[in-house]
Amino acid sequence: MxxxxxxxxxxxxxxFLKIDDKTAGKRETAIDLSKxxxxxxxxxxxxxxxxxxxxxxxxxxxxxxxxFRICKNGAKIYIIVPYFNSSSNCSPTSHHNFGxxxxxxxxxxxxxxxxxxxxxxxxxxxIPSRWFKWIPNFSVRWLxxxxxxxxxxxxxxxxxxxxxxxxxYVELQVEDKNTGGQNE
Numbered sequence: 001m002x003x004x005x006x007x008x009x010x011x012x013x014x015x016f017l018k019i020d021d022k023t024a025g026k027r028e029t030a031i032d033l034s035k036x037x038x039x040x041x042x043x044x045x046x047x048x049x050x051x052x053x054x055x056x057x058x059x060x061x062x063x064x065x066x067x068f069r070i071c072k073n074g075a076k077i078y079i080i081v082p083y084f085n086s087s088s089n090c091s092p093t094s095h096h097n098f099g100x101x102x103x104x105x106x107x108x109x110x111x112x113x114x115x116x117x118x119x120x121x122x123x124x125x126x127i128p129s130r131w132f133k134w135i136p137n138f139s140v141r142w143l144x145x146x147x148x149x150x151x152x153x154x155x156x157x158x159x160x161x162x163x164x165x166x167x168x169y170v171e172l173q174v175e176d177k178n179t180g181g182q183n184e
Contacts (some may be wrong), residue, residue: 003045005044005047006018036066043177045071048067048070049077052082055082055089055093060096068119068174072174076171079168079172082168106172117175119172120172122172125168126155126165
């Protein structure tokens with residue numbers, strides 16, 4: 001039984017079940033990502049990869065809730081999305097802007113208005129455009145106190161100068177599903 005799901009435009013990996021948004025129509029196993037529930041049983045997947053797809057969905061919160069539903073307890077989610085001030089985010093199909101704080105919306109204790117389910121933030125890192133890979137990305141906690149512990153020098157510079165960071169790589173983990181992932 002396949003326990004890994006690839007949503008979107010990832011590199012083809014044999015051990016993954018591959019689906020794509022029905023509107024893109026690139027794969028035979030295309031589903032409409034905006035129609036819920038998706039055609040998977042609850043607690044099916046141990047790993048989900050979503051590369052260059054979340055910016056195209058209409059309701060990001062509903063998609064993340066569905067990802068939680070189909071993931072097993074402790075499942076890992078790997079996401080790549082365009083950075084908010086890069087040209088990669090300028091597609092007419094992009095409905096969302098992503099920065100270092102975006103996915104904290106789904107982390108317990110970070111957004112009191114979000115009722116859950118919750119993910120644990122494992123890692124966020126920027127992927128620079130090929131022209132700016134030479135800019136060092138060292139830790140600046142000693143220089144600046146920022147709410148996000150994953151941000152580094154190049155990331156802070158990219159807030160002011162577009163096109164330095166092109167994408168964000170995000171790692172999430174499903175929190176304990178035994179509590180329902182909801183506020184207690």
